[in-house]
Amino acid sequence: MMATTTRVEAATSEEYLQLHRWMCMAKALDDRMHILVKQGRAPFVGSSRGHEGIQVASTAAIGADDWLVPHYRGLANAIVRGLTMKEWMLAVFAKAGDPLSGGRNIPGGCYSYRALKIAPVSQVVSSWIPKASGIAYAAKLRGDGAVVLCTFGDGATSQGEFHEGVNFAAIHRLPVVFVCENNSYAISVPIRLQMANPNVADRAAGYGIPGVTVDGTDVPASFAACREAVARARRGEGPTLIEAKIWRINSHTSEDNQLKYRGQDELDEAARHDPITRFTAWLIERGWIKEEDARGVQAACDREASEAADWAEQEPDPIAEQALTNLFGG
Numbered sequence: 002m003m004a005t006t007t008r009v010e011a012a013t014s015e016e017y018l019q020l021h022r023w024m025c026m027a028k029a030l031d032d033r034m035h036i037l038v039k040q041g042r043a044p045f046v047g048s049s050r051g052h053e054g055i056q057v058a059s060t061a062a063i064g065a066d067d068w069l070v071p072h073y074r075g076l077a078n079a080i081v082r083g084l085t086m087k088e089w090m091l092a093v094f095a096k097a098g099d100p101l102s103g104g105r106n107i108p109g110g111c112y113s114y115r116a117l118k119i120a121p122v123s124q125v126v127s128s129w130i131p132k133a134s135g136i137a138y139a140a141k142l143r144g145d146g147a148v149v150l151c152t153f154g155d156g157a158t159s160q161g162e163f164h165e166g167v168n169f170a171a172i173h174r175l176p177v178v179f180v181c182e183n184n185s186y187a188i189s190v191p192i193r194l195q196m197a198n199p200n201v202a203d204r205a206a207g208y209g210i211p212g213v214t215v216d217g218t219d220v221p222a223s224f225a226a227c228r229e230a231v232a233r234a235r236r237g238e239g240p241t242l243i244e245a246k247i248w249r250i251n252s253h254t255s256e257d258n259q260l261k262y263r264g265q266d267e268l269d270e271a272a273r274h275d276p277i278t279r280f281t282a283w284l285i286e287r288g289w290i291k292e293e294d295a296r297g298v299q300a301a302c303d304r305e306a307s308e309a310a311d312w313a314e315q316e317p318d319p320i321a322e323q324a325l326t327n328l329f330g331g
């Protein structure tokens with residue numbers, strides 16, 4: 002049931018420009034966090050550079066009443082759900098007002114946001130996949146029409162929970178869309194040492210569900226594939242496994258130096274597959290944005306990210322006496 006999606010589903014120029022702005026917001030926050038880490042002001046970045054295209058496409062394909070079960074690299078997913086730059090920076094500086102974890106976790110690593118229907122993010126690779134199927138099972142039992150979007154990396158598909166979660170969703174025809182953001186690496190382990198299949202989507206056949214491979218740096222194609230899978234889930238036809246092939250532009254995290262296992266040639270190639278550059282060119286080609294206006298959007302986002310950081314840094318720290326609040330059930 003392997004298919005390659007290249008068809009462009011009609012979306013309005015306004016929708017596409019909104020996707021572009023969300024991608025620029027994610028890049029601005031990502032770039033700012035790297036600066037803050039270098040300055041010793043922030044602890045850590047798990048970069049989403051290179052992932053923004055598929056992240057905005059998949060998340061824009063679901064609605065406000067649906068659920069997002071993202072992986073830890075899902076900054077652009079959270080932005081599409083409504084997370085603001087100030088909120089993100091409160092988390093980066095582990096401030097009391099951080100709505101993600103109350104300043105208790107590494108930025109983006111482990112959090113949830115109930116009001117935005119973002120289910121708990123975990124560092125335990127692939128542990129969230131059966132949970133996504135569980136949320137979809139609950140939605141089906143309740144008949145509330147909600148769809149669950151579950152995202153993960155290629156490395157996660159080597160874990161047992163991937164098999165258990167996808168298999169369960171397939172058997173019960175659950176309303177869930179699995180999106181594998183295949184950046185070809187699990188930290189330093191290349192995908193050829195993870196699996197013998199050329200495509201993650203090929204694995205879908207083993208569960209009896211459609212598997213779709215899409216170029217995750219192609220935003221219109223990714224959006225079309227995700228909307229189709231969401232519509233299918235909403236019709237009660239069960240899950241789809243979408244594999245978005247992308248390039249990881251930065252190191253796995255700010256604790257990692259990818260030059261130890263990737264050559265400069267490969268990093269240059271990865272930089273040429275920046276989904277923001279590609280999507281901007283696509284928008285310009287259609288006359289939907291001018292080059293200088295696109296640069297202006299990014300510059301405005303960069304300014305906003307910098308101001309959000311300066312603001313958040315001055316916000317109150319968590320109270321020491323409450324360090325264990327909300328961590329353990331009583």
Ligand SMILES: Cc1ncc(C[n+]2csc(CCOP(=O)(O)OP(=O)(O)O)c2C)c(N)n1
Pocket residue numbers: 074124125126127153154155156157158184186187188253
């Ligand atoms: C169960 C488990 N094993 C190992 C790790 C260490 N670890 C953290 S991220 C990661 C790589 C995951 O790669 P992938 O799923 O491809 O996602 P990516 O980080 O590339 O987006 C590993 C092995 C972990 N957090 N959890």
